[in-house]
Structures are given as structure tokens and as C-alpha cells.
Amino acid sequence: MQYTKEIIGHEEQVVYLQNQVKNGTVPHAQLWSGPNHIGKNTLLANYIYWQICDASDHLSACLDCRNCLMAQSGTHPNITILDGAYGTIKIDAIKPVLSSLRQSSLTKGRRFVVILNAHQLTLGAANALLKALEEPNDSIHFVIVSDQPDMLLETIRSRCAVIEFYSVKSELMSRITHNTDILAIAQGRPGIARQLSKESVIEALRGRVTQWTAIMRSALFSERKNLSSAMKLDKLDRSKAIRELNVLEGVAHDVLLLQQGMRSNLRYPFVASELEEIAKQSSQKSSIQAVYLLNRIRKDLQSTGSVKLSFDHILLTLYRESL
Numbered sequence: 012m013q014y015t016k017e018i019i020g021h022e023e024q025v026v027y028l029q030n031q032v033k034n035g036t037v038p039h040a041q042l043w044s045g046p047n048h049i050g051k052n053t054l055l056a057n058y059i060y061w062q063i064c065d066a067s068d069h070l071s072a073c074l075d076c077r078n079c080l081m082a083q084s085g086t087h088p089n090i091t092i093l094d095g096a097y098g099t100i101k102i103d104a105i106k107p108v109l110s111s112l113r114q115s116s117l118t119k120g121r122r123f124v125v126i127l128n129a130h131q132l133t134l135g136a137a138n139a140l141l142k143a144l145e146e147p148n149d150s151i152h153f154v155i156v157s158d159q160p161d162m163l164l165e166t167i168r169s170r171c172a173v174i175e176f177y178s179v180k181s182e183l184m185s186r187i188t189h190n191t192d193i194l195a196i197a198q199g200r201p202g203i204a205r206q207l208s209k210e211s212v213i214e215a216l217r218g219r220v221t222q223w224t225a226i227m228r229s230a231l232f233s234e235r236k237n238l239s240s241a242m243k244l245d246k247l248d249r250s251k252a253i254r255e256l257n258v259l260e261g262v263a264h265d266v267l268l269l270q271q272g273m274r275s276n277l278r279y280p281f282v283a284s285e286l287e288e289i290a291k292q293s294s295q296k297s298s299i300q301a302v303y304l305l306n307r308i309r310k311d312l313q314s315t316g317s318v319k320l321s322f323d324h325i326l327l328t329l330y331r332e333s334l
């Protein structure tokens with residue numbers, strides 16, 4: 012867990028959280044919601060550093076005290092992070108964490124349990140968490156993070172102080188990069204803009220988007236299959252498959268925007284003319300279906316779905332109504 016000197020955007024949330032820490036009003040349970048890659052996890056790391064750092068004025072971290080050093084190496088006994096990014100969070104994962112909270116801590120001070128992508132909690136795990144949330148404790152703080160808060164149990168949501176995060180304004184995004192392609196893809200998400208700022212990454216992504224638009228423009232399954240085998244889609248591991256799906260979701264999103272006559276917010280403006288053609292060939296209905304399908308497949312892939320079957324399904328289905 013790393014401390015970041017400059018947080019881009021989220022000014023109101025930063026002030027609110029700093030006040031919590033200064034005034035000693037840090038809630039027992041919080042839910043941080045908002046799109047992925049906009050800076051929730053980055054700010055969350057800082058928020059925890061403010062509270063554990065020995066030298067802290069509650070607005071910074073020294074990065075030199077024992078607590079800061081342990082947090083940086085991921086060995087701080089009072090910080091536990093569970094992440095559902097690439098699979099469900101099962102009861103076996105959460106139970107030991109919750110039972111360790113009942114024992115006295117190794118070091119004094121506040122204890123933090125962070126659950127990233129919390130919508131990936133299984134029902135059993137969610138119920139175990141709920142029990143812990145129902146037992147307020149001054150020194151234990153849960154921070155539940157999700158870009159899909161609607162998928163959490165209502166009983167969990169209602170026990171949390173909710174903080175919502177939004178995409179970062181474009182004038183602030185330009186602190187990261189001035190590359191218009193990158194800013195268009197990032198859509199107010201600093202995490203994406205930072206990743207893409209490496210030349211090789213943006214070039215690779217351009218290649219993937221171009222390949223996907225070519226696949227979506229070809230009507231015949233055999234053509235599509237040939238193009239996709241060049242991309243070795245069935246050989247991808249789960250996390251890479253989800254990343255590929257994100258690229259494709261961007262394509263589907265852009266096609267839908269074009270069908271609605273909105274050209275200005277395209278994620279991939281560098282393939283605008285190819286996207287226009289897909290938009291013309293297909294109906295808005297099929298684009299909406301595409302967005303839903305990709306969303307559903309992503310959820311499958313996050314749990315147990317087969318990578319090969321998922322991509323076969325996509326290749327067979329997406330934008331093929333014009334046949």
C-alpha cells in the first residue's frame with residue numbers, strides 16, 4: 012500500500028476525510044463507491060497513512076516511522092486488505108480476518124479492514140461481514156470499496172457511511188498528460204491515464220482496439236474467428252481476459268454514443284471512422300444488448316466463467332444482426 016503525494020481531484024472528499032481524522036469521527040464502517048481507476052484506492056491508502064503515521068499531522072505521512080515502513084512493505088498488522096478484483100471473496104478468506112479482530116492487536120492504534128471490489132463477496136462472506144459491522148468498535152474501521160454498490164447486501168450498505176466518488180474533471184486530468192488519445196480513453200480516470208502514459212502501453216492498446224473494431228466489422232463468424240485467433244483470446248488468463256473485455260466494452264460504448272449522435276465523448280477517437288461503420292451497420296438495440304452482454308460476461312469471468320467460451324459467445328453474438 013503506497014502513499015501518493017498528489018491526489019488528483021476529489022477535493023471535497025479529501026477535505027471531508029481529513030476532517031474525520033482530525034476530529035476523531037472516523038466511522039466504524041464506510042462504503043466508498045464510484046467508477047474504477049478514478050483514485051478511490053489511492054486516496055484510501057493516504058487516508059490510512061494519515062491515521063497510522065507516528066509523525067502525522069493527519070494530513071500527510073512521514074514514510075519513515077515504523078508504522079509507515081510496515082504499511083509500505085504490506086506487513087502492517089493493523090491493516091488487512093481483501094480484494095475481489097479477480098474472483099469472489101469467500102467466507103474462508105474473511106473469517107480469519109474477522110476472528111483476528113476479536114483478539115488484541117499486536118500494535119496499538121486503529122485497525123483497518125479494507126475490502127476492495129466488495130460486490131465480489133459471496134453471500135456467506137457478506138453475512139459474516141454484516142455480523143462484524145453490527146458490533147461497533149472504536150478502534151476497528153471497515154472501508155468497503157465498490158464500483159457496483161447496488162450488488163452489495165442492502166443490510167451492509169445501510170450500516171455504512173457512504174462516500175461517493177466521481178470522474179475527475181478534464182482540467183485536472185491534464186496534470187497527468189496532454190495526450191488527447193489518452194485523455195479520451197481515460198474519461199476522467201487518473202489511474203487509466205497513468206497506465207497509458209507509458210508509450211508502449213498506449214501503442215499496445217491502440218493495436219487491440221483496432222483489432223476489435225476489425226472483428227466487429229466482419230460479418231462472417233469464420234472471419235471473426237481467424238482475427239480472434241491472431242489475438243490468442245482463448246489463451247488469455249482470467250485477469251488478461253477481463254482487461255480485454257474492458258477494451259471491448261469501450262468499443263461497444265463508443266458505438267452506442269455514435270448511434271446517439273454524440274461524437275465528443277468517444278473513448279477511442281483514433282478509430283472513429285471504423286466505429287462509425289459498426290454504428291451504421293447495427294441498431295441501437297443491438298448496441299445496448301452488446302453492453303449488457305459484455306457486462307454479464309465480465310461478471311462470469313470474475314468468478315468461474317470459461318475464457319474460451321466467453322469469447323466464443325462474444326464472437327458469435329456481437330453486432331451480427333445485419334446478416
Ligand SMILES: [Zn+2]
Nearest residue numbers: 064073076079
Ligand atoms: Zn510515518
